[in-house]
Amino acid sequence: MQPLHATTKLRYGRNCDNGLLRKLLCFYKCVMYSNKFEVIICYLFWIGSVFYGIYGVYNVKKEFKYIDDIYNDFENGWWDKSSKKDVSDFEWQTMLSIFKQLYPWLILHMIVSEFIRSTDVRVLPYWHCIIGTAFITNTMGIIGLLLVIAQPVFFYCISKLNKKYYIWICNLICLVLILYFKSLCNSKNYYVMKYSEMQHYIIMLTISWVNLRCLSFSIDNLSKTKLLHLLSYCFYLPTLCIGPFIQFQHLKRSYAAHAIDLPKRTFKLLISFIRFGFWLLFIEFCLHFVYVSALSYQIQLVRNLSSSALYGYGYCMGQLFHLKYVVFYGLSTSIAKFEDVKAPATPKCIGRIHLYSDMWKHFDAGLYQFLLNYIYFPTVGNFTILRRLFSSMLCFSFVYIWHGIEYHILTWAFVNYLGICVEQMIKSLSTLSFIQCLQEGWKQRLLCAVYSPLLAISAISNFYFFAGTDIGNIFVERIFQSKYFPLKRIRD
Template sequence: FDRGWSWIGRKRDISDQEWGVWLALINRLIPCIFIHHFFSQIIKVNCNIMILCSWYILSSTAFLYYYMGSLSALCILLQPSFLHIITYKCSKHAAWLIHVSFLFVIHILKIPNGTFQSLLGLDDEQHYILTLTMCWIHLRSISHNMDSIDKKVLHSNSFIEKLAYCLYLPTLFSGPLILYQEFVESVCMIFTIHRYWNCQKLQAFVLNLIRYIFWLYFTEFLLHFIYVNAIQYHPQVAQNLNPWALYGLGYCMGQFFLNKYVVIYGISKTLCNLDDVKAPLPPKCIARIHLYSDMWKYFDRGLYKFLIK
């Protein structure tokens, strides 16, 4: 717990590591995101797709260097590069074997206070963000690799486009997962249709941003009263609840999980929309899902599309 908002006078539940780290990260990311979008718009008006992809790589690398240092930025750059080299001419089965093997490497690297963290000189928050980013990049590398093997995207072996896709700043740290085919189609469409900023687009951006910021603060407000994450450290409290209170607690845990990803994915999608990159819709409210088979289909739509490919 922390002291919470002073005007409420109650402690706030800060037990969810992902939520806390994301809030701290987004505060640092805000100015870089707007610089990213501003120069992206200039490039779209005056340049071509390769310059735009190069800018995507540069802007993300610059933020990684600023936030985690040169070694971490280099590590992030090397991961998709290395995977691209060793899977460039592989069959699908060999590629899957390589990707699954690399997951075990990431699992070892994410060990807290381990050699990897010490070598890079990262604190716990930076180490968490780095390994989380590596997981997202790995998913994108798989998406690129499978589309390349299936020849679903023209020039799908373009290394610059792949690196831009893996390092795209609005989704770099937290998703949602955009399939490689959809990312390339979105970027190519920008130069075909010439969709530039206008009052309507900026108005939609501001309204959606206000919408998701409201849910962010609403979720933070609720964490002063409903300690759905902290209760995992106090199981005796749950044991003493009557059935109705226990059912309510269970629902609130699901609702917090939903709110968290509505905010994270919603803000990412809003930023992608401003950049004319097609991103999956935010999660559907769990109270409106009546079949568990529909849960991931409508909750994490990008991951669902990835899994059924």
């Protein structure tokens, strides 16, 4: 190993006298020894800012006393009638309703599955089809069952042509039909089908997840597609309505798994249920104090928030969204893991994420793997910059269409795509020689300073996704109207 003065001469290409060298050594030691202190200061500042922002959102609670609850955004709290709980989050309330309907079926699913594994595991795919079909019929009726089963049958027929581009054409047709069915929500035809708004939402969730499974299965098993396995994969009850995406090869492994280590697996399942049950109750408890969802419908009230309360509101939106999917995916993947199915990890806390790419990698790991395996890698070719940007654009285009063609989703997807592109450019620049010459601590500080604006843009794009265009515009207005960005107000 070379001594420090040798590396200094080599790095800067000139001789350093002893006085300058001693100063550099002293400065280097100060920076290195103060690094832990610096990290502690950053943590304290971050945590303090978060709690101060949340406290600002909590104080907004009293403003709802003067707002008429004409849309039933609140219900009586747990302890007395004077306390109110925010129940305006349609997605959260719908998922709770799904869990209430689903849990008896899941218990039946697990009991019979374990019995089959102890007798004849070859029967397991048939059982997946039977229990999934029974649940859909009971919850959504025959029409709902036909809507769900149409995609697997369609993909199975197209896969017999043994051409991947036919499968993609089939998928695009299905996506267009799904979007058309979604548009019925705002038309009179919606009521002719005799579905409630919640039933319509459940069907949309189910057929959207089934679409991913059909595409994945058909591409992976192009020349050996079995209708039984495709239906079993699509109707696998734990992930049928709420996800996440799991590849068929991981589910197929459970077809050969016999009922072994039942006490150990049951113990792990109970621990997982306790863990995710705690977060479910934590969300319900917090909704008594922080009215995140109800606030999203009060545009003028949000506009009048102080900057600290507004940014705290944005943080609360992100954390609520994160915790919801920790519960959704956590409960479903707990059962999948109990049945020896390899399931993706639950979403990573957004408070620990500061890069666009990390958000996509660690929030919905199943969807991320789907995009990589079936869109990005097949199109990226030789991994040149232009090919990578093009493949990323295809991924975000698919995400936009799959989530629904709406303006706020387009804004979210487009800004995320731009963020990924800028992040890749920064990573490429970080390999330049003059940056590599920096000490690790200074390199990290430089990258943090460069990535911080990207983090802000990422957060704002997510606010469009969480709460719609009006709320997202308010955050943009506030940032660019601050004393640091004295720009003209964005007009509605």
